Amino acid sequence: MNIHRAKQKTVFIDRDGTLIEEVNFLSRLEDLRFFDYTNEAIRLLKENGFLIIVVTNQSGIGREIFVESAMHAIHAQIQIELTEKLDAFYFCPHLPTDNCACRKPNLGMIEAACANFDIDLDNSWMIGDKAIDMETGFNAGIKTALVLTGYGKKAVETLNRKPDLIAENLLEAVESITNYELPITNENSFTNS
Ligand SMILES: [Mg+2]
Ligand SMILES: [Zn+2]
16 A cells, blocks of 8 residues: 655755855865854755755765765764754765766766655755756756855856856745745745845
8 A cells, every 4th residue: 555645845955165165175074164044044944844955076085085984974063063954965976077977967866865755856946056056956857046155156157047046045045945935924034134
């Protein structure tokens, strides 16, 4: 017998420059920096029923700049510091020249997530700070949000297709996405600094 479970709307989030500050080849816990709004953005997504899945290219592993366990330690620390937890992390350890199926803008990480979760792609988003993040969203046929943190200001110049939304940062993107999903019941609910 089937047990019916509703498909889950999902936000796929890039890690560096989107969820946390961009640090070139982040590998040391002491270099991990959240934005001051990261926790609130994640809380708001959870409150609105989104699955939150990080998809991150980590070629520093393939380049042997750091070891995979260093990345896992950072992901564990991210979970410790967030009030609401992320549902999963997917990473690509390969080099751009490896031609793997998982490095964004390829869909390997999103396909792996879809194998592990019952994801409602029609109501899902990709949020990131680079053109490859937007291309990943386009390739997956999901909605796209570019943030202007990290490499976002550069990316906005190079995109040849417009994302569904461009936001100053992750929290503004999340506010737009959650408003996009739900009718506004209290128009004073969302105020920006
Ligand atoms: Mg990034
Ligand atoms: Zn890969």
